[in-house]
Amino acid sequence: MSRSRKRMPGSTWCCCKxxxxxxxxxxxxFRRKAHVLLHQGNDHLLPFKSFEVMRSWDLGGDGKAFFGFHPDEEWYAKLMRK
Known part of the structure; x- marks a missing residue:
């Protein structure tokens, strides 16, 4: 596994992996809210997507980004390691 590398040069923003x-x-x-609403009989209030229950900004990072191909740079080699 010492030679394994990522295929695409992308990573998350912020501090989390x-x-x-x-x-x-x-x-x-999401599952808890759906369960409670079903037992209350409020079928018309069921959420369809998980972002209706929790915002994407509440997750660990701010999404992924593509950094481009720069094979001669030192930071690129570090980024491409698994």
Whole structure:
């Protein structure tokens, strides 16, 4: 695995490596809200997408960005490591 590299030079903004924890919390909140609304009989209020329950800014990072191909740069080699 020492030679494994990413295929696309992209990463998240801010300090986190992934948004896994935020996505898990969002899904949990979405399922809970749907469960409660179904038992209350409010079928017309059910959310369709997870962003109706939790904002994307509440996740771990601010999304992904593409940094372009710069194979001669030092930061590019560090970015492409897994």
């Amino acid at each position: 992934s948004q896994k924890k935020g996505k898990q919390a969002s899904s949990r909140k």
